[in-house]
Amino acid sequence: MARAANTPIRRRVTLFAAALAIASVSGCTAAATSSPAASSHDLTVYHWWTAGGERQAMTKMEEDFETAYPSVLIHDNPAAGGGGITLETVVQGKLAAGVPPDTFQSHAGGELRTYVDGGYLDSVDDIWTAHDLDQKYPPVLGRMVTFNGQKMAIPVSIHRANWLFYNVPIFTRLGLTAPTTVDEMIADAKVLQAAGIAPIGLGTRDKWTALDLFDVVLLSVAGSDGYEQFYTGLLDPATNPNIKLAFQKFAELIPYVYPDHGSATWSDMPAQLTSGRVGMMVLGDFAAPLLTSLGGVEGRDWEAVGFPQKPSQVFLMVIDAFTRPKGVQHPDATTDWLNNLVSPKTQADFTLLKGSIAPNQDVPVSTYSMSIQARASTAFKTLPVVPSSIHGALAPLDFLGEWQDVLTVFLYSPDVSRALSQAALLMKSYDVAGNSAWYWAK
Ligand code: GAL
Numbered sequence: 555m556a557r558a559a560n561t562p563i564r565r566r567v568t569l570f571a572a573a574l575a576i577a578s579v580s581g582c583t584a585a586a587t588s589s590p591a592a593s594s595h596d597l598t599v600y601h602w603w604t605a606g607g608e609r610q611a612m613t614k615m616e617e618d619f620e621t622a623y624p625s626v627l628i629h630d631n632p633a634a635g636g637g638g639i640t641l642e643t644v645v646q647g648k649l650a651a652g653v654p655p656d657t658f659q660s661h662a663g664g665e666l667r668t669y670v671d672g673g674y675l676d677s678v679d680d681i682w683t684a685h686d687l688d689q690k691y692p693p694v695l696g697r698m699v700t701f702n703g704q705k706m707a708i709p710v711s712i713h714r715a716n717w718l719f720y721n722v723p724i725f726t727r728l729g730l731t732a733p734t735t736v737d738e739m740i741a742d743a744k745v746l747q748a749a750g751i752a753p754i755g756l757g758t759r760d761k762w763t764a765l766d767l768f769d770v771v772l773l774s775v776a777g778s779d780g781y782e783q784f785y786t787g788l789l790d791p792a793t794n795p796n797i798k799l800a801f802q803k804f805a806e807l808i809p810y811v812y813p814d815h816g817s818a819t820w821s822d823m824p825a826q827l828t829s830g831r832v833g834m835m836v837l838g839d840f841a842a843p844l845l846t847s848l849g850g851v852e853g854r855d856w857e858a859v860g861f862p863q864k865p866s867q868v869f870l871m872v873i874d875a876f877t878r879p880k881g882v883q884h885p886d887a888t889t890d891w892l893n894n895l896v897s898p899k900t901q902a903d904f905t906l907l908k909g910s911i912a913p914n915q916d917v918p919v920s921t922y923s924m925s926i927q928a929r930a931s932t933a934f935k936t937l938p939v940v941p942s943s944i945h946g947a948l949a950p951l952d953f954l955g956e957w958q959d960v961l962t963v964f965l966y967s968p969d970v971s972r973a974l975s976q977a978a979l980l981m982k983s984y985d986v987a988g989n990s991a992w993y994w995a996k
Contacts, residue, residue: 595625597887599876600648600658602641604634605821607843611907615710618900623890631655636820637762637945638665649674654879656888662698662709662873664954665946667992669877670701676878677704678892685896691913694939697996698873698947707875710895711910713838714930715942716770716870718861719845720834721827722854724751730833734863736774736803739834743810746833753810755826755835757818758965761958765944766820767807767836768961769870772800774862778938781868785949786994787987791977798974804961805968815965824848828855836861838872838942842909842926858926860933869933870942874910941993948993953984 603612609632616628633641638659645658649672660666669675682688682705688696691709699707718739720732725742728749733739743753758764773781776796783789784797791797812818812832824841826832828850835841842858850856860867876895878888894900901912902921909924911931919931941947946954960976981987 595627595887596629596884597626597657597891598629598631598655598884599891600631600633600641600645600655602633602635602638602659604632605636605819605840605844606824606847607907607909608840610847611843611904614907615895615900615904618897618903619891619894622894622897622900623887626887626890636760639760639762642951645669649879652881654882656882656884657876657878657891660707660875660877661946662695662707662875663941663947663993664949664990665951666699666707666875666877667701668951669879670706674879675706676880677706678708678878679705681705681708681889681892681896685893687896690896690915692915692934694871695873695913698941699875700996701992707877708892708895709873709875709913710901711874711905711908712913712930712934713840713872713874713908713910714860714869714933715766715838715872715944716773716836716861716868717839717841717858717926718770718834718836719824719827719841719856719858721830721832722857724749724830724833732857732859733834733861734859736771736807736862739861740806740810742834743807747810751830752812752826752832753834754807754812755823755832756811756815757820757822758815758962759817759819761962762944762954763820763837764961764965765954765958766838767811768800768804769942769944770836770861771803771807772797773868773870774864775799775803777865778868778940781943782940782948785943785986786990787949787981787985791974791981797977798970801964801968801970801973804964805970808965808968811965816962824850839909839926839930842924843907846924852924852926860929860937867933867937869930869937869939870944871934871939872942872945872947873913948990949986950984950989953980953986953989956980956984 603609633644695709699705728745730742730745733742746753756763780796823835824844825848827835828848845856882888898914898916901914902917905912906921919928922928943949960973964973
Protein backbone atom coordinates (compact mmCIF):
# COMPACT_ATOMS: atom_id res chain seq x y z
CA MET A 555 0.00 0.00 0.00
CA ALA A 556 1.45 3.34 -1.04
CA ARG A 557 2.16 5.84 1.74
CA ALA A 558 0.77 8.73 -0.23
CA ALA A 559 -2.58 6.99 -0.49
CA ASN A 560 -2.58 6.06 3.17
CA THR A 561 -1.76 9.30 4.84
CA PRO A 562 -4.93 11.33 4.30
CA ILE A 563 -7.18 8.40 5.25
CA ARG A 564 -5.16 7.78 8.36
CA ARG A 565 -5.33 11.39 9.40
CA ARG A 566 -9.11 11.59 8.94
CA VAL A 567 -9.72 8.43 10.95
CA THR A 568 -7.33 9.54 13.65
CA LEU A 569 -9.42 12.62 14.37
CA PHE A 570 -12.60 10.58 14.48
CA ALA A 571 -11.14 8.07 16.89
CA ALA A 572 -9.76 10.83 19.13
CA ALA A 573 -13.24 12.32 19.39
CA LEU A 574 -14.63 8.87 20.20
CA ALA A 575 -12.06 8.41 22.95
CA ILE A 576 -12.95 11.76 24.50
CA ALA A 577 -16.63 10.83 24.41
CA SER A 578 -15.80 7.53 26.08
CA VAL A 579 -13.74 8.91 28.91
CA SER A 580 -16.25 11.64 29.60
CA GLY A 581 -18.90 9.01 30.28
CA CYS A 582 -20.92 9.12 27.04
CA THR A 583 -22.01 5.84 25.56
CA ALA A 584 -19.95 5.36 22.43
CA ALA A 585 -20.98 3.46 19.36
CA ALA A 586 -19.05 0.25 18.86
CA THR A 587 -17.74 1.20 15.44
CA SER A 588 -14.39 2.94 15.19
CA SER A 589 -14.79 4.37 11.71
CA PRO A 590 -17.21 4.44 8.82
CA ALA A 591 -14.39 2.98 6.77
CA ALA A 592 -13.77 0.07 9.15
CA SER A 593 -13.09 -3.28 7.50
CA SER A 594 -11.30 -6.46 8.47
CA HIS A 595 -8.16 -4.91 6.98
CA ASP A 596 -8.13 -1.96 9.36
CA LEU A 597 -5.99 -1.67 12.49
CA THR A 598 -6.46 0.99 15.17
CA VAL A 599 -3.21 1.60 17.07
CA TYR A 600 -3.14 3.73 20.23
CA HIS A 601 0.19 5.03 21.51
CA TRP A 602 1.82 8.12 23.06
CA TRP A 603 4.83 8.61 20.85
CA THR A 604 4.40 12.19 19.69
CA ALA A 605 7.61 13.93 20.77
CA GLY A 606 10.69 14.33 18.56
CA GLY A 607 12.42 11.00 18.00
CA GLU A 608 9.45 9.01 19.31
CA ARG A 609 7.18 10.12 16.47
CA GLN A 610 9.75 9.32 13.79
CA ALA A 611 10.40 5.90 15.32
CA MET A 612 6.69 5.07 15.44
CA THR A 613 6.18 6.22 11.85
CA LYS A 614 9.03 3.97 10.76
CA MET A 615 7.51 1.04 12.64
CA GLU A 616 4.19 1.65 10.90
CA GLU A 617 5.90 1.87 7.51
CA ASP A 618 7.67 -1.44 8.11
CA PHE A 619 4.33 -2.97 9.05
CA GLU A 620 2.67 -1.64 5.90
CA THR A 621 5.44 -3.14 3.80
CA ALA A 622 5.06 -6.53 5.46
CA TYR A 623 1.23 -6.43 5.54
CA PRO A 624 0.19 -4.25 2.59
CA SER A 625 -3.50 -5.11 2.87
CA VAL A 626 -3.86 -3.66 6.39
CA LEU A 627 -4.60 0.04 6.84
CA ILE A 628 -3.28 1.55 10.08
CA HIS A 629 -5.41 4.09 11.92
CA ASP A 630 -2.81 5.88 13.98
CA ASN A 631 -4.13 7.31 17.28
CA PRO A 632 -1.45 9.13 19.26
CA ALA A 633 -2.30 10.68 22.64
CA ALA A 634 0.36 13.26 23.45
CA GLY A 635 1.76 13.00 26.98
CA GLY A 636 5.18 11.52 27.74
CA GLY A 637 5.26 8.15 29.43
CA GLY A 638 1.64 7.55 28.47
CA ILE A 639 0.27 9.97 31.04
CA THR A 640 -2.74 10.80 28.82
CA LEU A 641 -3.00 7.56 26.90
CA GLU A 642 -3.69 5.59 30.08
CA THR A 643 -6.86 7.61 30.67
CA VAL A 644 -7.98 7.40 27.05
CA VAL A 645 -7.43 3.66 26.83
CA GLN A 646 -8.98 2.89 30.20
CA GLY A 647 -12.08 4.81 29.09
CA LYS A 648 -12.29 2.91 25.81
CA LEU A 649 -11.79 -0.46 27.47
CA ALA A 650 -14.44 0.28 30.07
CA ALA A 651 -16.83 1.45 27.34
CA GLY A 652 -16.33 -1.79 25.40
CA VAL A 653 -14.71 -0.14 22.39
CA PRO A 654 -11.12 -1.40 22.63
CA PRO A 655 -8.51 -0.29 20.15
CA ASP A 656 -7.13 -3.17 18.08
CA THR A 657 -3.88 -2.72 19.96
CA PHE A 658 -2.44 -0.18 22.39
CA GLN A 659 0.88 0.60 23.99
CA SER A 660 1.66 -0.30 27.58
CA HIS A 661 4.74 -0.63 29.71
CA ALA A 662 5.50 -4.19 30.73
CA GLY A 663 5.13 -4.82 34.45
CA GLY A 664 2.83 -3.02 36.88
CA GLU A 665 1.08 -0.94 34.23
CA LEU A 666 0.33 -3.99 32.08
CA ARG A 667 -0.96 -5.78 35.16
CA THR A 668 -3.67 -3.10 35.55
CA TYR A 669 -5.16 -4.06 32.18
CA VAL A 670 -4.72 -7.78 32.85
CA ASP A 671 -6.49 -7.55 36.20
CA GLY A 672 -9.30 -5.59 34.59
CA GLY A 673 -9.87 -8.60 32.33
CA TYR A 674 -9.30 -6.49 29.22
CA LEU A 675 -6.54 -8.45 27.49
CA ASP A 676 -6.15 -11.74 25.64
CA SER A 677 -2.93 -13.69 25.96
CA VAL A 678 -0.24 -13.49 23.28
CA ASP A 679 1.13 -16.97 24.08
CA ASP A 680 0.58 -18.10 20.47
CA ILE A 681 2.83 -15.32 19.13
CA TRP A 682 5.39 -15.82 21.87
CA THR A 683 5.66 -19.52 21.08
CA ALA A 684 5.56 -19.14 17.29
CA HIS A 685 8.59 -16.84 17.41
CA ASP A 686 10.38 -18.77 20.14
CA LEU A 687 10.68 -15.63 22.24
CA ASP A 688 11.86 -17.56 25.28
CA GLN A 689 15.06 -17.97 23.26
CA LYS A 690 15.07 -14.72 21.27
CA TYR A 691 14.27 -12.35 24.17
CA PRO A 692 16.22 -11.95 27.43
CA PRO A 693 14.32 -13.87 30.17
CA VAL A 694 13.54 -10.74 32.21
CA LEU A 695 11.27 -9.51 29.41
CA GLY A 696 9.24 -12.69 29.52
CA ARG A 697 8.88 -12.33 33.27
CA MET A 698 7.66 -8.73 32.98
CA VAL A 699 4.80 -9.66 30.64
CA THR A 700 3.75 -12.93 32.32
CA PHE A 701 0.62 -12.88 34.45
CA ASN A 702 -1.26 -15.97 35.63
CA GLY A 703 1.20 -18.05 33.63
CA GLN A 704 0.41 -16.33 30.32
CA LYS A 705 2.26 -13.80 28.17
CA MET A 706 0.11 -10.68 27.92
CA ALA A 707 2.02 -8.26 25.65
CA ILE A 708 4.78 -8.20 23.04
CA PRO A 709 7.78 -5.99 23.93
CA VAL A 710 9.32 -3.98 21.10
CA SER A 711 11.90 -1.80 22.82
CA ILE A 712 13.99 -1.47 26.01
CA HIS A 713 15.00 1.90 27.46
CA ARG A 714 17.39 2.71 30.27
CA ALA A 715 15.77 5.38 32.46
CA ASN A 716 18.78 6.46 34.52
CA TRP A 717 21.10 8.52 32.34
CA LEU A 718 22.59 11.87 33.28
CA PHE A 719 22.99 14.01 30.16
CA TYR A 720 25.25 17.05 30.18
CA ASN A 721 26.34 19.86 27.90
CA VAL A 722 29.93 19.06 26.92
CA PRO A 723 31.19 22.57 25.94
CA ILE A 724 29.87 24.03 29.21
CA PHE A 725 31.37 21.28 31.34
CA THR A 726 34.70 21.70 29.52
CA ARG A 727 34.67 25.49 29.84
CA LEU A 728 33.93 25.32 33.57
CA GLY A 729 36.39 22.47 34.21
CA LEU A 730 33.64 20.09 35.38
CA THR A 731 33.53 16.32 35.11
CA ALA A 732 30.40 14.22 34.78
CA PRO A 733 29.10 13.45 38.28
CA THR A 734 29.02 9.86 39.49
CA THR A 735 27.12 10.55 42.74
CA VAL A 736 24.43 12.94 43.92
CA ASP A 737 26.99 14.83 46.00
CA GLU A 738 29.14 15.33 42.90
CA MET A 739 26.04 16.43 41.03
CA ILE A 740 25.44 19.08 43.69
CA ALA A 741 29.07 20.21 43.51
CA ASP A 742 28.79 20.61 39.71
CA ALA A 743 25.44 22.34 40.13
CA LYS A 744 26.99 25.02 42.35
CA VAL A 745 29.56 25.86 39.68
CA LEU A 746 26.93 25.91 36.93
CA GLN A 747 24.67 28.17 38.96
CA ALA A 748 27.50 30.59 39.67
CA ALA A 749 28.05 30.77 35.91
CA GLY A 750 24.39 31.74 35.37
CA ILE A 751 23.28 28.38 33.97
CA ALA A 752 20.26 26.47 35.32
CA PRO A 753 22.11 23.41 36.64
CA ILE A 754 19.50 20.62 36.46
CA GLY A 755 17.00 20.52 33.61
CA LEU A 756 13.56 19.25 34.62
CA GLY A 757 10.05 19.56 33.15
CA THR A 758 7.41 18.45 35.64
CA ARG A 759 4.23 19.42 33.80
CA ASP A 760 3.58 15.71 33.31
CA LYS A 761 4.90 14.99 36.81
CA TRP A 762 6.60 11.63 36.11
CA THR A 763 9.92 13.37 35.54
CA ALA A 764 10.00 14.37 39.23
CA LEU A 765 10.18 10.64 39.90
CA ASP A 766 13.00 10.24 37.43
CA LEU A 767 15.07 12.66 39.50
CA PHE A 768 13.97 11.25 42.85
CA ASP A 769 14.66 7.71 41.73
CA VAL A 770 18.32 8.29 40.94
CA VAL A 771 18.64 9.83 44.41
CA LEU A 772 16.91 6.80 45.92
CA LEU A 773 19.24 4.47 44.00
CA SER A 774 22.22 6.41 45.28
CA VAL A 775 21.25 5.97 48.93
CA ALA A 776 19.42 2.62 48.91
CA GLY A 777 21.05 0.77 45.98
CA SER A 778 19.12 -1.45 43.62
CA ASP A 779 17.86 -3.77 46.36
CA GLY A 780 16.50 -0.90 48.45
CA TYR A 781 14.91 0.61 45.35
CA GLU A 782 13.15 -2.64 44.46
CA GLN A 783 12.01 -3.15 48.03
CA PHE A 784 10.67 0.37 48.36
CA TYR A 785 8.58 0.26 45.18
CA THR A 786 7.19 -3.15 46.02
CA GLY A 787 6.06 -2.01 49.46
CA LEU A 788 8.64 -3.91 51.53
CA LEU A 789 10.12 -0.86 53.29
CA ASP A 790 8.19 1.36 55.66
CA PRO A 791 8.89 4.98 54.65
CA ALA A 792 7.92 6.13 58.14
CA THR A 793 10.87 4.28 59.71
CA ASN A 794 13.37 3.35 57.00
CA PRO A 795 16.44 5.62 57.27
CA ASN A 796 17.26 5.35 53.55
CA ILE A 797 13.94 6.79 52.46
CA LYS A 798 14.41 9.71 54.83
CA LEU A 799 17.94 10.23 53.53
CA ALA A 800 16.68 10.10 49.94
CA PHE A 801 14.21 12.91 50.64
CA GLN A 802 16.88 14.94 52.42
CA LYS A 803 19.19 14.58 49.40
CA PHE A 804 16.33 15.30 47.01
CA ALA A 805 15.70 18.53 48.92
CA GLU A 806 19.35 19.50 48.45
CA LEU A 807 18.89 19.35 44.67
CA ILE A 808 15.88 21.66 44.57
CA PRO A 809 17.73 25.00 44.54
CA TYR A 810 19.49 23.87 41.37
CA VAL A 811 16.45 22.68 39.41
CA TYR A 812 15.34 24.52 36.26
CA PRO A 813 13.14 27.27 37.72
CA ASP A 814 10.23 26.95 35.26
CA HIS A 815 10.01 23.17 35.55
CA GLY A 816 6.27 23.24 36.27
CA SER A 817 5.43 24.62 32.85
CA ALA A 818 7.76 22.38 30.86
CA THR A 819 7.67 18.72 29.82
CA TRP A 820 10.50 16.20 29.46
CA SER A 821 10.67 16.90 25.73
CA ASP A 822 11.34 20.62 26.33
CA MET A 823 14.55 19.86 28.20
CA PRO A 824 16.78 18.59 25.38
CA ALA A 825 16.56 22.00 23.65
CA GLN A 826 17.43 23.70 26.94
CA LEU A 827 20.48 21.46 27.25
CA THR A 828 21.75 21.90 23.69
CA SER A 829 21.26 25.67 23.88
CA GLY A 830 23.25 25.80 27.11
CA ARG A 831 20.43 27.18 29.25
CA VAL A 832 20.69 24.08 31.44
CA GLY A 833 23.86 22.18 32.23
CA MET A 834 22.62 18.63 32.88
CA MET A 835 19.44 16.57 33.14
CA VAL A 836 18.38 13.10 34.26
CA LEU A 837 16.24 11.30 31.68
CA GLY A 838 15.86 8.03 29.85
CA ASP A 839 17.70 7.41 26.60
CA PHE A 840 14.56 8.42 24.69
CA ALA A 841 16.04 11.94 25.05
CA ALA A 842 19.03 11.05 22.84
CA PRO A 843 17.26 11.14 19.44
CA LEU A 844 15.74 14.48 20.37
CA LEU A 845 19.15 15.92 21.25
CA THR A 846 20.46 14.68 17.93
CA SER A 847 17.53 16.06 15.96
CA LEU A 848 18.25 19.46 17.52
CA GLY A 849 21.70 19.33 15.94
CA GLY A 850 23.51 18.17 19.07
CA VAL A 851 26.35 15.80 18.29
CA GLU A 852 26.89 13.05 20.86
CA GLY A 853 30.32 13.41 22.48
CA ARG A 854 30.87 16.90 21.06
CA ASP A 855 27.77 18.79 22.23
CA TRP A 856 26.19 16.41 24.72
CA GLU A 857 27.18 13.31 26.54
CA ALA A 858 25.40 10.87 28.84
CA VAL A 859 26.61 8.72 31.73
CA GLY A 860 24.72 6.05 33.63
CA PHE A 861 23.69 7.60 36.93
CA PRO A 862 24.35 7.14 39.76
CA GLN A 863 27.52 5.07 39.58
CA LYS A 864 27.77 4.56 43.32
CA PRO A 865 27.12 2.54 45.46
CA SER A 866 26.88 0.50 42.24
CA GLN A 867 25.60 0.93 38.71
CA VAL A 868 22.09 -0.19 37.83
CA PHE A 869 20.12 -0.49 34.59
CA LEU A 870 16.74 1.04 35.37
CA MET A 871 14.62 -0.71 32.76
CA VAL A 872 11.58 0.49 30.80
CA ILE A 873 9.95 -1.95 28.39
CA ASP A 874 7.58 -0.64 25.71
CA ALA A 875 5.08 -3.26 24.59
CA PHE A 876 1.83 -3.67 22.67
CA THR A 877 -1.25 -5.59 23.73
CA ARG A 878 -4.06 -7.70 22.29
CA PRO A 879 -7.28 -6.37 23.83
CA LYS A 880 -10.31 -8.65 24.16
CA GLY A 881 -13.18 -8.13 21.72
CA VAL A 882 -11.28 -6.11 19.11
CA GLN A 883 -12.85 -5.38 15.75
CA HIS A 884 -9.92 -6.59 13.68
CA PRO A 885 -8.32 -9.55 15.48
CA ASP A 886 -6.35 -10.74 12.45
CA ALA A 887 -4.83 -7.31 11.98
CA THR A 888 -3.93 -7.21 15.70
CA THR A 889 -2.11 -10.52 15.32
CA ASP A 890 -0.31 -9.23 12.21
CA TRP A 891 0.79 -6.12 14.14
CA LEU A 892 2.12 -8.13 17.07
CA ASN A 893 3.89 -10.59 14.76
CA ASN A 894 5.61 -7.73 13.00
CA LEU A 895 6.81 -6.18 16.28
CA VAL A 896 9.02 -9.20 16.82
CA SER A 897 10.75 -8.88 13.44
CA PRO A 898 14.47 -8.02 13.75
CA LYS A 899 14.10 -5.51 10.91
CA THR A 900 11.25 -3.64 12.58
CA GLN A 901 12.99 -3.67 15.96
CA ALA A 902 16.27 -2.47 14.43
CA ASP A 903 14.55 0.31 12.46
CA PHE A 904 12.46 1.36 15.43
CA THR A 905 15.06 1.28 18.20
CA LEU A 906 17.67 3.02 16.06
CA LEU A 907 15.39 6.07 15.88
CA LYS A 908 13.99 5.67 19.40
CA GLY A 909 17.27 5.61 21.33
CA SER A 910 16.40 2.25 22.87
CA ILE A 911 17.73 -1.28 22.36
CA ALA A 912 15.98 -4.22 20.75
CA PRO A 913 14.58 -7.10 22.79
CA ASN A 914 15.17 -9.52 19.91
CA GLN A 915 18.74 -10.76 20.29
CA ASP A 916 18.96 -11.27 16.51
CA VAL A 917 19.35 -7.48 16.19
CA PRO A 918 23.13 -6.85 16.23
CA VAL A 919 24.57 -4.09 18.44
CA SER A 920 26.30 -2.76 15.30
CA THR A 921 22.83 -1.51 14.28
CA TYR A 922 23.25 1.46 16.59
CA SER A 923 25.04 4.57 15.51
CA MET A 924 24.89 6.31 18.91
CA SER A 925 27.38 5.28 21.55
CA ILE A 926 24.67 5.62 24.22
CA GLN A 927 22.78 2.73 22.62
CA ALA A 928 25.85 0.48 22.39
CA ARG A 929 26.59 1.31 26.03
CA ALA A 930 22.97 0.61 27.03
CA SER A 931 23.24 -2.75 25.32
CA THR A 932 26.38 -3.63 27.29
CA ALA A 933 24.91 -2.28 30.52
CA PHE A 934 21.78 -4.37 30.04
CA LYS A 935 23.90 -7.51 29.81
CA THR A 936 26.30 -6.71 32.64
CA LEU A 937 24.54 -4.60 35.30
CA PRO A 938 21.76 -5.48 37.73
CA VAL A 939 18.53 -4.80 35.84
CA VAL A 940 15.71 -3.26 37.88
CA PRO A 941 12.33 -2.21 36.44
CA SER A 942 11.85 1.54 36.62
CA SER A 943 9.09 2.75 38.90
CA ILE A 944 8.69 5.89 36.85
CA HIS A 945 7.05 4.31 33.88
CA GLY A 946 4.70 2.01 35.71
CA ALA A 947 6.95 -1.03 35.46
CA LEU A 948 7.35 -1.71 39.16
CA ALA A 949 4.91 -0.08 41.56
CA PRO A 950 1.11 -0.27 41.05
CA LEU A 951 -0.19 2.37 38.65
CA ASP A 952 -2.77 3.93 41.01
CA PHE A 953 -0.09 4.37 43.70
CA LEU A 954 2.22 6.02 41.18
CA GLY A 955 -0.37 8.64 40.26
CA GLU A 956 -0.44 9.94 43.84
CA TRP A 957 3.26 9.36 44.43
CA GLN A 958 4.03 11.68 41.53
CA ASP A 959 1.90 14.33 43.23
CA VAL A 960 3.82 13.93 46.49
CA LEU A 961 7.15 14.39 44.72
CA THR A 962 6.00 17.30 42.58
CA VAL A 963 4.60 19.14 45.61
CA PHE A 964 7.86 18.42 47.45
CA LEU A 965 9.76 20.34 44.78
CA TYR A 966 7.83 23.47 45.80
CA SER A 967 7.57 22.74 49.50
CA PRO A 968 10.30 20.35 50.65
CA ASP A 969 8.97 19.11 53.98
CA VAL A 970 10.67 15.76 54.61
CA SER A 971 8.45 14.64 57.52
CA ARG A 972 5.28 15.38 55.58
CA ALA A 973 6.58 13.51 52.52
CA LEU A 974 7.52 10.48 54.61
CA SER A 975 4.11 10.26 56.25
CA GLN A 976 2.38 10.74 52.88
CA ALA A 977 4.53 7.98 51.42
CA ALA A 978 3.69 5.64 54.29
CA LEU A 979 -0.01 6.37 53.90
CA LEU A 980 0.05 5.76 50.13
CA MET A 981 1.93 2.49 50.62
CA LYS A 982 -0.84 1.30 52.91
CA SER A 983 -3.87 2.67 51.12
CA TYR A 984 -2.80 1.24 47.76
CA ASP A 985 -1.53 -1.97 49.37
CA VAL A 986 1.68 -1.66 47.42
CA ALA A 987 3.11 -4.80 49.06
CA GLY A 988 0.07 -6.93 48.22
CA ASN A 989 -0.22 -5.52 44.72
CA SER A 990 3.47 -6.14 44.05
CA ALA A 991 3.45 -9.82 45.01
CA TRP A 992 3.39 -10.69 41.28
CA TYR A 993 6.87 -9.23 40.96
CA TRP A 994 8.49 -11.36 43.63
CA ALA A 995 6.62 -14.47 42.48
CA LYS A 996 8.48 -14.44 39.16
C1 GAL B 1 8.51 6.21 28.38
C2 GAL B 1 8.53 5.29 27.21
C3 GAL B 1 9.48 5.75 26.23
C4 GAL B 1 9.32 7.23 25.92
C5 GAL B 1 9.08 8.06 27.15
C6 GAL B 1 8.66 9.49 26.90
O1 GAL B 1 7.62 5.83 29.32
O2 GAL B 1 8.85 4.00 27.64
O3 GAL B 1 9.36 4.96 25.07
O4 GAL B 1 8.31 7.35 25.03
O5 GAL B 1 8.14 7.49 27.96
O6 GAL B 1 7.42 9.57 26.28
